[in-house]
Amino acid sequence: MSKRSLSQLSPVAPSSPLAGLAPLPGLPTSSPAPSPVPPSSGPPAGLPQLPPPYLSASHLSRVPLPPRSVGGLRDHLSRPRQCNCKRSNCLKLYCECFAGGAHCDAGLCNCVQCHNNEAHGERRDRAVLQTLERNEKAFRPKIAPGPQPAGGGGAATGGAQQPGSGHSRGCNCKKSSCLKKYCECFQAGIHCVQGRCRCRDCKNLPGNEERGRLGTPQGGAGRVEGGTVYRGGTGAGVERAVIAAAGGDALFAPPSSYTIPVGNPSSSAVAPCSFSVADPVDSRGSGAGLTYQRKMEGLSKALEEKIERERAMGLGVGKNGEPLPPPAPPPRPPAERDSAARMGDIGRITGDYLARGGGAARVVAMELGERARKRAEEGGGAAKTKGIKATNGGARGAGGGGGGGEVAPPAALGCDEELEELQELEELEELEELEELEEELGSGSRAELLRGLLENMQARTEQLAKARREQKAASRIR
């Protein structure tokens, strides 16, 4: 389902973007559609010429392409595309994969906390929209298709370039003279374009041949995929990036056909799209049902208590680091809940708690530890009690506060500390302990719980990071 006719312009168009990547002819400029693809590795340009992929501001421009990869299934489009992102969640253009409109390949990428995958479809969708908001051409090729003096990884060779070709936005190099792969032009193997490139001391202009053919003695060749310039490509890189291929060749990962709902700018695009992968509901699978529910219950209760306790102690910080004075508006809902609601409790509770900024990390850690212990007891003996890295012990991390009466947590520091703590914990997913734990608890429950916690933590982390930045900025402004 979810098949919508293009002409259907509903206000809050829940575009179902990405998903797969739809080959998108990059350049706007009319491409005579020659046969750019050079010999080697020049598969037939089988892609039909699609209509201008421009995201018209008047309506959704859903690229009419084979919904083949609708599920976001493996995009058999690009070659090794691998990133090593650590702090962007692969949801920013910093990430090669994301920038190229592809999902990260858990097998190839070495990214941390990657959200550029089907498992985080919605997040990714939002990120894509944000990115497009900033720059509608964000996912379009930077390198014009057409005949290029390609020389991937090396300086451009030919003489003059055809108008319209080159780096669409030009580079802005200041210290590399455009002779290193720091320069996108150079990396793409094309000359800089006067008037567009704002480089200084450019030595990558037509005529200025071979300054050192391979400007980079070390490292590998650069590459250009679908017009996107990448720095990556160590060694095994593509010697000849074959930039021209963009003309409609599947050789590269054509920038996916992201769609952007521009229908009504006024009404925020809050609900971007509900592409949703599958029904998360049933994903739980059979069997784990009851067990899972019980676990959740237990955890829920434990967390609730913990929260209550801490709140009573005056711990907690406002979203912006401000102390949290009011004991809290205890909107303690009745005790009646259906299983479904109960299931969501964990999320709600932790979310609530985290939102208030308590020692989030600490709580999570303790909770996990407790869970493990519990499990051990139940299971009867042999259980292993995973302690889960409990970060700073009893520490009064965030709320800290101290002593009597008014708990005035040093917003600044507390925030920072908590942030670190959280970031550290965010990597729980990679802890071996958890994997072991998983065996004991059952992947279903563990995964679900963990995911919930992590998501909350991530959200919180983002908040904190922002707050921290602001503080930093504020202090620097002084």
Added chain:
DNA sequence: GAGTTTGAAACT
């Protein structure tokens, strides 16, 4: 592999 440099992307 650790540390530095670089410029695009992000943010203010």
Added chain:
DNA sequence: CAGTTTCAAACTC
């Protein structure tokens, strides 16, 4: 739009 900060890759040692 300019000035800064963040980020991940290119590069150096």
